[in-house]
Structure formats: C-alpha cells, structure tokens
C-alpha cells in the first residue's frame with residue numbers, strides 16, 4: 177500500500193499533465209469551448225425541470241424555486257459522476273499506445289480522467305453558485321460539509337473507475353454495459369426527486385452510496401441542514417472500502433495490461 | 438553506484454498465440470463449452486509459446502549493447518521487460534538508475550496537440566519534471582530541427598518529423614540507461630547520423646545503452662558488444678563484428694537451393710586459396726563459384742551479378758555477364774560449373790550477393806536468386822565510405 181502511494185506521488189506531475197491533456201483536447205475539439213462543461217449538466221437540469229413540472233401538474237402541488245435549486249445542485253455532481261465513469265472506463269483502451277509502449281503506474285489514467293471531469297465540475301459549479309446567489313437561496317455554516325462530501329464522491333468514483341477501466345481492458349464490451357447502466361441509473365438515484373418521497377422505502381434508495389452523497393449535498397447546500405450522519409458514515413465506509421479494494425485489484429492486474437491490450 | 442547498470446538473469450517470457458477472448462460475449466459461451474467438455478487446460482497450453490527463452494546478459498555503465506536478430510525474435514519484448522512494461526514469466530531483472538526507453542517514438546504523442554505541447558506531454562511521460570522541460574525546451578526544438586512546425590498539431594507531421602521530435606525528447610531526458618528500439622529508421626540519414634553522434638556522446642557520459650537496429654552499420658559504429666537473438670534464444674553475445682558475421686552467415690544456412698529446369702545452386706564465396714570466406718578485406722580478390730542449369734543456349738543468356746550493401750540496400754554494382762564464356766559440363770547436358778572472380782574494392786560494411794539468369798531473345802528471367810551469399814568487409818585501419826579507390830598520400834617534387 178505504502179509503495180503504491182509513493183509511486184503515485186513520484187508521478188504526480190504526469191498526472192497533472194495527462195489531466196491537462198484531456199482537458200485541452202476536449203476544449204480544443206468542441207467549438208463551444210468552456211460551454212461544454214456547463215452544457216451537459218444543463219441538459220440534466222432541463223430534463224429534471226420537465227419531470228418536476230409534469231409531477232406538479234398531476235399532483236397539483238406548485239413548482240417552486242427550491243425544487244429548481246435542488247435539482248441543479250444534485251445534477252452537477254451527478255453529471256460529474258457519470259462523466260468520470262464514462263471516461264475512465266475507456267481510458268486504458270483509448271491510451272493503448274501508452275499502455276503497451278511506456279512504463280508508468282497505470283492508475284494515472286483513470287485518475288486523470290476523473291480530474292479532468294472534476295475540472296468541468298468546478299467550472300459548472302461556479303456558474304451555478306452565481307445563479308443560486310441571484311436566486312437568493314441563502315447560505316449557512318452547513319456548507320462547510322460540502323468539501324468533505326465532494327471528496328467522498330471523488331473517492332467513490334475512483335473506486336468504481338479502477339474496476340471498470342480494468343474490466344474494459346480485459347473484456348471490451350464492458351463499456352456498452354456501463355453505458356446502459358448509466359442511462360438507467362438516474363431512475364434509481366435521487367437526482368430529480370427526494371428519497372423521502374418514498375417513505376419507508378427511502379433507505380433502499382440511499383443504500384446506493386451515490387444517492388446518499390447527493391442527498392447530503394442537497395441537505396447542506398439547499399436545505400441548510402446538517403447531513404444525516406448515519407447515511408454519511410455509511411457512504412464514507414462504502415467509498416473507502418471500495419476504493420482500497422479496487423485499487424488493489426487494479427494494481428494486481430496491472431502487469432497484464434501491456435500484454436492483453 | 439554499482440558498475441552494472443542492467444542485468445537479466447535467466448529471463449523467460451511466455452505469450453499466448455492466436456485469438457483471445459476479449460469480450461464477455463465470447464467468454465460466456467466459451468466457459469460453458471469448456472465446463473461441459475472439461476478439457477480446458479490442454480487447449481490452452483497448445484496456444485502458449487516462449488517468446489524469450491533463458492536470456493541472460495548484463496550491461497555496464499558507459500557501455501552500448503547492440504541487439505540484432507530477425508523480426509519477431511523477441512528484441513522488443515526484451516526491452517519491454519527491462520523497462521517494466523511487461524513482467525517476465527520467470528527470471529530476474531536488475532535495473533540500477535533512471536531508465537528511458539524509446540520503444541516507439543512518439544508513442545505518447547497526442548495527434549491534436551502541437552509539437553510544443555507534445556514536448557511537455559512526452560517529456561513528463563518519460564519522467565522529466567516540468568521545470569526541466571521548460572529549461573531544455575529550446576534545446577529540444579533545436580535538436581529536432583523542426584522549429585518551423587513546432588506549433589503545428591502533430592497530426593500534420595510526416596513520420597520522419599515524428600521520429601525527429603520523439604528522439605529529441607528522449608535524448609534530453611538525461612537518462613542513466615537508454616533503451617532504443619528500431620526507431621531511427623524513419624528519420625533521414627542526416628538525422629540518423631546526428632542521433633548516432635548523440636548516443637556516442639552518451640557513452641562518454643557513462644550512460645548505459647541498449648540499441649536495437651536493423652541498420653548493422655549503426656550497430657557497428659555505436660556498440661562494442663552485440664547480442665544476436667533468434668526465435669527467443671540468445672545465440673551469441675560478444676564482439677560486434679563477430680556477432681554481425683554470425684547473423685549474416687546464419688541467414689546463409691537457411692537459403693535453400695532446389696535444382697529445377699533453370700537454376701543456380703551451390704553458390705560459394707571463396708578466397709584465392711579456395712577457402713570459404715565471409716570476411717574480406719579491401720583489395721582482396723574473391724571468387725564466387727556456382728553451378729547452373731539452363732535449358733536455353735548459353736549464347737542467348739546473361740548472368741546477372743549484383744551486390745547490395747545490407748545496411749541501406751544501396752546497389753553497389755549490377756553487372757550482366759554473357760554466359761557464353763562458360764562451358765557445359767558435358768556437351769549434351771544443360772549444367773555447368775562457373776565462377777566469377779572479382780576485386781573487393783569496398784570499404785567497411787556488410788554486403789549481399791544476388792544472381793540471376795536472363796534470356797534476352799525472350800526477355801525473361803530464367804531464374805533469380807536473391808541474397809545467395811553474404812560477406813562483410815573489415816579494414817585494417819579506419820576507412821569509411823563505399824568504394825575503395827586506393828588513395829595514396831605522398832609529397833611531390
């Protein structure tokens with residue numbers, strides 16, 4: 177474990193450079209430039225609003241600004257999550273030239289994919305922060321929980337990314353499965369709705385650690401409440417255990433990468 | 438610091454031949470089939486083969502080791518194992534020092550980034566720090582000789598420019614150990630020369646080099662020690678000229694000559710004492726003997742006699758000799774024994790001989806034998822170039 181961390185620290189500059197490469201290429205290729213970072217989450221928010229409007233039309237409850245804030249605050253981390261998973265699943269096969277011709281710790285690839293998406297997330301969040309300030313949503317000390325929650329989300333994402341990138345190298349159709357799962361995952365994750373909507377079934381939704389983290393983010397940013405400590409510690413334990421386990425799996429199979437790619 | 442920079446001890450590497458299941462779609466039915474028939478182990482072992490068999494050697498600081506051998510013999514695999522990309526199936530490797538490997542130039546390049554951006558990217562992939570790259574940026578661009586295009590995306594580069602930039606970066610990493618795999622062959626000859634000079638200067642800086650190349654001349658110039666790898670086994674390791682000779686001669690053994698209607702067989706290169714030779718010296722006289730079978734009148738045929746330089750395929754000579762100076766073995770038969778005597782007016786290098794028979798009334802080649810004999814020219818003193826023109830330095834008056 178210690179040497180795995182040391183090796184990563186030794187190669188940290190390469191991690192920055194590869195992240196910078198991913199970002200640079202993304203922004204070079206798309207005409208919209210920085211708009212890209214905002215565009216994807218905007219689509220998700222728009223979908224959420226349409227759904228919410230439909231709901232309020234049926235149930236007769238009015239649609240208020242709080243709902244809108246909730247949806248956007250949860251849509252951004254969600255978009256970061258699916259973007260990272262999507263990119264990191266293919267990161268090893270997309271860099272096959274590097275994997276088979278040059279040596280450095282392969283963990284760098286999924287991590288760089290996540291960091292590049294984090295960059296998009298930061299840009300989109302700054303835009304959202306302005307909107308929330310204008311919308312007069314208010315702020316409380318509970319917002320100090322936010323960095324911790326985001327850190328948890330990154331750890332969880334990395335844990336999933338390690339396993340999936342590895343799996344996709346050995347079995348090339350994993351990426352299609354991931355794509356399908358990600359498309360449907362939004363129905364099983366409280367992004368457009370609150371878990372509490374489901375009453376006693378809500379724990380089922382929160383057992384999904386991404387859902388648990390998103391709900392806590394909503395709590396601290398929009399509802400000005402402290403996070404639910406039970407679900408927070410559940411998500412934290414889950415994330416760290418998964419991260420360590422999948423890092424080991426990744427590290428153990430690393431020596432096969434160049435041969436099998 | 439220890440004197441030995443690199444060491445391989447009894448390294449074996451196993452690969453799997455043929456198609457592998459690389460998708461779940463293929464894997465799941467395969468697993469079912471195997472559990473039903475229950476013979477998975479025998480099937481697998483038939484697909485495995487040894488890409489490297491019991492390789493051991495070491496390279497000291499300031500030493501350049503050349504590796505030569507036919508395609509697919511395991512040269513790149515050896516370098517990949519040394520650089521940590523592949524793990525040996527068994528055996529031990531020791532690496533003392535910062536290693537930079539050029540398995541393929543520009544492997545780390547990204548098509549959409551400019552040359553300058555790719556220097557940053559590839560530099561850090563090769564283990565340079567950002568500050569270091571900034572400091573040496575001008576030097577790298579200068580060495581590559583493509584400063585004009587440095588801000589163009591590399592997808593617009595020619596493969597030679599690619600190689601130039603790739604090598605320039607690798608040459609400025611300041612490695613303690615440098616592994617170079619057949620990467621220079623795309624550069625033009627001036628650049629190849631420049632790279633060779635750079636690597637020679639590395640040797641004086643106490644850097645260990647492994648140089649894999651099909652350019653036997655470059656190997657000869659750079660490396661004092663050379664290894665010959667064939668089909669995964671280390672055939673010889675030692676003096677470069679000796680190893681190159683062995684490589685060239687071992688190809689000769691494999692040349693098959695079957696006697697058909699029209700054929701040239703039993704080709705031998707002899708010296709004037711009728712001894713077989715593979716090393717010649719400038720100004721030496723040589724004799725190439727052969728047996729021909731030809732069903733056309735000899736008066737209508739010509740014997741083509743060609744010599745090529747191996748390092749770059751340069752055609753040294755291409756003669757068409759009338760066949761009527763050769764007598765048939767017996768007046769009715771169509772075979773004959775012949776010989777060509779010639780002077781080695783060549784300088785240091787390795788050469789191949791090709792022969793063909795041409796029937797000019799019908800304008801057809803009756804038979805062609807390419808690279809039927811090989812020889813290398815050694816010099817008593819250091820002369821370089823192509824032809825030996827016997828220069829004589831003297832005073833006048």
Ligand SMILES: Nc1ncnc2c1ncn2[C@@H]1O[C@H](COP(=O)(O)OP(=O)(O)O)[C@@H](O)[C@H]1O
Nearest residue numbers: 435452453488507508509510511512513514515
């Ligand atoms: N990843 C791999 N999987 C299976 N076989 C491989 C793999 N890499 C190389 N080989 C095989 O190993 C042998 C040696 O290859 P290589 O070292 O590239 O030869 P060369 O001497 O031309 O550089 C070849 O037969 C090649 O097909």
Ligand SMILES: [Mg+2]
Nearest residue numbers: 512513618619
């Ligand atoms: Mg090779």
